[in-house]
Amino acid sequence: MALLTTGKSFIRTVEKSGAVAVYAPLEGGFEGRYVRRLRCSGYSVVNLTARGLGDVAAYLTQYHGIRPPHLGKKDIAGSGAAVGLRYYVPGIASYQLENLPQKSKGIILWIIEGFVLSRQEQEYLVSLTQDNPQIKVVVEMGGDRQFSFKPLADLLV
Structure with a gap:
């Protein structure tokens, strides 16, 4: 890999395929460079982790219930269980997308630890980018000696 890279081929791949699988060196640093290049080209980047994501479709696009950590406190409703109240929030x-700046091209969902995603969840991420062209997905699938990437749909074949 070149010492200085512009990242244009990465940005073109993200814009063309919508969902990209990334393999980065384990010592880190490369991800931040490519995130910065995506931001400079007009995208808003949202960092997520695949662990604990739950239902990917509900978490990303639908209203869904969440329970904050109870921290040992009892439920106010009187059930006696330390589960807390359920709050409903929109998909991230x-x-x-609703709060996107005027000049922005769209959002990038940068998902780390993507190797824990099932095949069905990966297929959903590919279809999400096809259904909504303003959403792009970058999934870190593991480590490699150099920063490499390919369309996520190619991994599913």
Whole structure:
């Protein structure tokens, strides 16, 4: 890999395919450079982790219930269980799209630890980018000696 890279081929791949699988060196640093290049080209970047994501479709695009950590406190409703109240929040991708700046090209969902995603969840991420062209997905699938990337749909074949 060149000492100085512009990242234009990465940005073209993200814009063309919509969902990209990334393999980065384990010592880190490369991800930040490519995130910065995506931001400079007009995208808003949202960082997520695949662990604990739950239902990917609901978390990204639909209203869904969440329970904050109870921290040992009892439920106010009187059930005696330390589960807390359920709050309903919009999907993170749909919320970010609603609050997108005027000049922005769209949002990038940068998902780390993507190797824990099932094949069905990866297929959903590919179809999400096809259904909504303003959403792009970058999934870190593992480590490699150099920064490499390819369309996520190519991994599913």
